[in-house]
Amino acid sequence: MAETAAEIKKDVGKPKNKGMLKELTKGIIKENPTLVTLLGMCPTLAVTVMASNGIGMGLATTFVLICSNLVISLLKNVIPKAVRLPCFIVIIASFVTLIEFLMKGYLPELYDALGLYLSLITVNCIILGRAEAFASKNGVLSSVLDAVGMGLGFTLALFAMGSIREIIGTGKWFGIDLHLPVTMTLFIMSAGGFFTLGVIIALVNKIAGRKAPAEVGCAACPNAENCPSYNKTEGKKEAEAE
Amino acid sequence: MTLIVILLNAILVDNFVLSKFMGICPFLGVSKKLDSAVGMGAAVTFVMVCATLCTYPIYTFILAPMGLEYLKTIAFILIIALFVQLVEMVLKKKVQSLYNALGVYLPLITTNCAVLGVTILNIDKGFGLAESLVNSLGGGLGFTLALVIFSGVRSRVNNADVPEMFKGVPATLIAASIVSLSFMGFSGLFG
Numbered sequence: 074m075a076e077t078a079a080e081i082k083k084d085v086g087k088p089k090n091k092g093m094l095k096e097l098t099k100g101i102i103k104e105n106p107t108l109v110t111l112l113g114m115c116p117t118l119a120v121t122v123m124a125s126n127g128i129g130m131g132l133a134t135t136f137v138l139i140c141s142n143l144v145i146s147l148l149k150n151v152i153p154k155a156v157r158l159p160c161f162i163v164i165i166a167s168f169v170t171l172i173e174f175l176m177k178g179y180l181p182e183l184y185d186a187l188g189l190y191l192s193l194i195t196v197n198c199i200i201l202g203r204a205e206a207f208a209s210k211n212g213v214l215s216s217v218l219d220a221v222g223m224g225l226g227f228t229l230a231l232f233a234m235g236s237i238r239e240i241i242g243t244g245k246w247f248g249i250d251l252h253l254p255v256t257m258t259l260f261i262m263s264a265g266g267f268f269t270l271g272v273i274i275a276l277v278n279k280i281a282g283r284k285a286p287a288e289v290g291c292a293a294c295p296n297a298e299n300c301p302s303y304n305k306t307e308g309k310k311e312a313e314a315e
Numbered sequence: 316m317t318l319i320v321i322l323l324n325a326i327l328v329d330n331f332v333l334s335k336f337m338g339i340c341p342f343l344g345v346s347k348k349l350d351s352a353v354g355m356g357a358a359v360t361f362v363m364v365c366a367t368l369c370t371y372p373i374y375t376f377i378l379a380p381m382g383l384e385y386l387k388t389i390a391f392i393l394i395i396a397l398f399v400q401l402v403e404m405v406l407k408k409k410v411q412s413l414y415n416a417l418g419v420y421l422p423l424i425t426t427n428c429a430v431l432g433v434t435i436l437n438i439d440k441g442f443g444l445a446e447s448l449v450n451s452l453g454g455g456l457g458f459t460l461a462l463v464i465f466s467g468v469r470s471r472v473n474n475a476d477v478p479e480m481f482k483g484v485p486a487t488l489i490a491a492s493i494v495s496l497s498f499m500g501f502s503g504l505f506g
Binding site for chain 1: 333334335336337338339340343385386387388389392393396397425426427428431432435436439480481484485486487488489491492493495496499
C-alpha cells in the first residue's frame with residue numbers, strides 16, 4: 074500500500090493538470106468507446122429502445138468502470154501477470170453484482186427494463202479493455218479520470234442512440250409525448266438498432282472528416298496487440314502472411 | 316413447452332445475435348469469411364452447451380440451497396473462463412484435429428456475452444437441465460446460422476459501391492439491420 078500511496082502523491086504532485094484533463098476528455102469525444110473505437114456494441118444496441126434506459130445503462134457501466142479501474146490500478150503490482158485477466162474479471166463481476174443490488178433496491182423499474190443486460194456488464198469489452206490497456210499501467214488518479222471520461226462517452230452515445238430510437242420509434246422522449254405526425258415502430262425493434270448505430274457512426278465519421286473504420290470487434294480493440302486471444306487468431310495469421 | 320419448440324424458438328425467433336444483440340463483436344468481426352464463421356459458430360455452440368452443463372448443477376445444487384443466488388454472475392463467468400481454458404488445453408493435447416478447427420476461436424469466447432447470457436437466461440427462465448441444454452444448443456445454432464448468413468451478405472456488401480462515409484462498419488451495420496429485419500418474420504411463430 075505504501076507504494077500506491079506514493080504513486081498517488083506522484084500523480085498529484087506532477088504539474089500536469091492539462092494532461093489529467095486530457096485523460097478525462099479523450100474518452101468523451103476523441104476516443105469515444107462506442108462511436109470511435111467500437112467497443113461495447115451489445116448493450117449499445119440492446120438497451121437503447123428508450124433514452125432513460127440508455128442513460129441508466131450508461132451510468133451503471135460508468136460506475137463499474139470507475140470502481141474496477143480504481144481497484145485494478147491499486148492492485149496492479151500485486152496481481153501476477155499470468156493470471157491478470159481472470160483477476161480483472163472477478164473484480165469487475167463483483168462490482169456488477171453490487172450495482173445489481175443497488176439498482177434492484179432503488180430503481181426497480183430500470184432494473185426490470187435492463188434485465189439480463191445488467192449482468193452482462195461483466196463481459197462488456199470497454200471495461201476489460203480499459204483495465205488491460207490503462208488501469209494496469211497507470212496511477213490511481215489518471216485511471217479514475219480515464220474511467221470517468223470513458224464512462225461519460227459511453228453514456229452520451231447510449232443517450233443519443235436511445236433518444237433517436239425512442240423519438241422516431243414511439244414519438245415520445247423520456248415518456249413525454251411529442252405529438253409527432255409519423256412514427257416508425259421499426260426503430261425500437263432490433264433491426265432499427267443496427268440501422269441507427271450504422272447511421273450515427275457514418276455521421277460521426279463525416280463530421281470528424283475521418284475515414285470510416287474498416288474493422289470492428291477484436292481487431293478494432295485498442296489493446297488487441299497485447300491481448301493473448303487476439304494474437305492467437307487473426308493478428309498472428311496476418312503477421313505470418315506478411 | 317416441448318423441447319423442439321424451445322430449440323426452434325432459440326434458433327429462429329429469439330436469435331441471440333439478431334434479436335437479443337448478444338455476441339455482436341464476433342458477429343461483426345469474424346463473419347468476413349465463411350469458414351471462419353462456421354468455426355466460430357461451432358466453438359460457441361460447443362462452449363454454450365458445455366457451460367450450461369457446468370453452471371446448471373452449480374446453481375441448482377450449491378448456490379440456490381445456500382441462498383447465494385446473487386453470486387451467479389461471478390460464479391458463472393469464472394466457470395466459463397476456467398472451462399474455456401480447460402477445453403483449450405484438453406483439445407490441444409488429445410484431439411489435435413478439433414483443436415486446429417476450433418482452437419483459435421476458444422479464447423475469444425470467454426468474454427463473449429452470448430455464453431454468459433445463455434447460462435443466466437436459462438436460470439432466469441426457470442428451465443430444467445434438459446430444457447437448458449436444448450436452449451443452449453438452439454442459441455449456439457442460431458448464432459452459427461446468423462454468422463453464416465451474414466458472411467454471405469457481407470461478401471456482397473464489400474463489392475458494392477457504398478458512399479465514402481458509410482464504407483466499412485456503417486455499411487456492415489446497415490446490412491445487419493436488413494438481415495435482422497428478415498428474421499423478424501419469425502416472431503410470433505410459436506405464439
